[in-house]
Amino acid sequence: MSHTPTVESNHAAGASRPFAVGTFNLENLARAGVEFYPGEKWTDEQVRRKKAAFANILRSYRADVWVFQEVWDGGLLREVIAEAGMAPGFSLIESDQTRTNTPRVWLLARAGIVARKVPMPSTMPAPVEIGDPEKDGSKLVVRVVEFERAPVVADIDIAGRTIRICGLHMKSKRPAYPKTASMTVDGATIDFAPEDILPDLDPRSPPIGLLRSSVQRLAEAAAARRLVVDWIEREGRTVIVAGDLNDTPEAVSTQIIRGDTLRFSFLKPRDKLNPVTGQPYDNAAMASAVARFEKVRFLDAAALFQERARRDVFFTHIFGGDYATIDHILLSRDLTALDAADTLLRERYGIPERAPIGSLVYVNNVNDHLTDKDAGRPPDASDRVVSDHGAVIAHLSIRQA
Numbered sequence: 001m002s003h004t005p006t007v008e009s010n011h012a013a014g015a016s017r018p019f020a021v022g023t024f025n026l027e028n029l030a031r032a033g034v035e036f037y038p039g040e041k042w043t044d045e046q047v048r049r050k051k052a053a054f055a056n057i058l059r060s061y062r063a064d065v066w067v068f069q070e071v072w073d074g075g076l077l078r079e080v081i082a083e084a085g086m087a088p089g090f091s092l093i094e095s096d097q098t099r100t101n102t103p104r105v106w107l108l109a110r111a112g113i114v115a116r117k118v119p120m121p122s123t124m125p126a127p128v129e130i131g132d133p134e135k136d137g138s139k140l141v142v143r144v145v146e147f148e149r150a151p152v153v154a155d156i157d158i159a160g161r162t163i164r165i166c167g168l169h170m171k172s173k174r175p176a177y178p179k180t181a182s183m184t185v186d187g188a189t190i191d192f193a194p195e196d197i198l199p200d201l202d203p204r205s206p207p208i209g210l211l212r213s214s215v216q217r218l219a220e221a222a223a224a225r226r227l228v229v230d231w232i233e234r235e236g237r238t239v240i241v242a243g244d245l246n247d248t249p250e251a252v253s254t255q256i257i258r259g260d261t262l263r264f265s266f267l268k269p270r271d272k273l274n275p276v277t278g279q280p281y282d283n284a285a286m287a288s289a290v291a292r293f294e295k296v297r298f299l300d301a302a303a304l305f306q307e308r309a310r311r312d313v314f315f316t317h318i319f320g321g322d323y324a325t326i327d328h329i330l331l332s333r334d335l336t337a338l339d340a341a342d343t344l345l346r347e348r349y350g351i352p353e354r355a356p357i358g359s360l361v362y363v364n365n366v367n368d369h370l371t372d373k374d375a376g377r378p379p380d381a382s383d384r385v386v387s388d389h390g391a392v393i394a395h396l397s398i399r400q401a
Helices: 044-061 074-083 205-233 252-258 283-295 301-309 340-349
Strands: 016-029 065-071 091-094 104-109 114-118 123-130 142-146 152-158 161-169 181-185 188-192 238-244 298-300 317-319 322-324 327-332 358-366 391-399
Touching (some): 016 044, 016 161, 016 238, 016 327, 016 358, 044 074, 044 358, 065 074, 065 152, 065 238, 091 114, 091 152, 104 114, 104 152, 104 161, 142 205, 205 283, 252 298, 252 327, 283 340, 298 301, 301 327, 301 358
Parallel strands (some): 016 065
Antiparallel strands (some): 065 104, 091 104, 114 152, 152 161, 181 188, 238 327, 298 327, 317 322, 358 391
């Protein structure tokens, strides 16, 4: 397990400040004996081990800000923080979650870091809607109005600047089935999904359940993308998105949040033609479009670090024998140096150079506690009751304002 690096500034001496952000899914942090899902609860020993492991990670990596997912009990999280020996004066911010049958997202800022909560309810600022049969004859009709788990958002003051951090826990790939059946047991009515009766499950049902989950996750990505674009374009903010996005860097939902759904480096000739006049856009029009989209595109901290470190192993989750990175820290463009694609586009369209306010120094990937159950069961598997996710910590250098 590697520990926090000594941060060396890429700016002039004394003109920048180190700043570290981490994300960690705590896998159902709940009290011993409390059933968080039907048939699922921890023992006293399992909770003790989880708390000790989490406290050790907090001590070892010393992030200024953490985003935590799957927290059922805020009091238990405070116990973890106390066990880690964190100095008094920290800020602990809870998401504005309205649903009670799902865990919450929390944000922790250590003492000395000013963190101001930005209210963000589960209800999306604007519904994600696709198709209107009456207007366009669409056969695809989708309307999603709520996040499965409300984001947690906070403004962080660092180096004379304000960075907005958006903590997410997006819909998982677990098939979603509507509870369309009910049964009375001991006088109580229990609603359930027929597909949850495992012996009766039709093999044709899981694909539909996965489709529901995917649509929800994609809608959450689109809603989150609207938020970050508004914050950058309308409010001029610097933004970091951190959390369990429940999919890989290449997944469409992750690309949506990053803003990679339109890449000017790969435009087809037809994309450069005005559909009304049939004439190609002039350089000024293209430069304006490129500058606007590149300004609101995010870069993945892990991907940037891997390019520099030539690291060939990075993962935060193991499922079915597949090692994947589904926990991400995404940086708005003013926090990073220009990448090769950005530089090429700016040269091609004559867009002025910009000076970033920060740089990426290092990225930690904490995953020693993960177990590949499909490859075998290690002798100490019963002791590895920590989390089914790894942690990611991005260390930045922020130029003093």
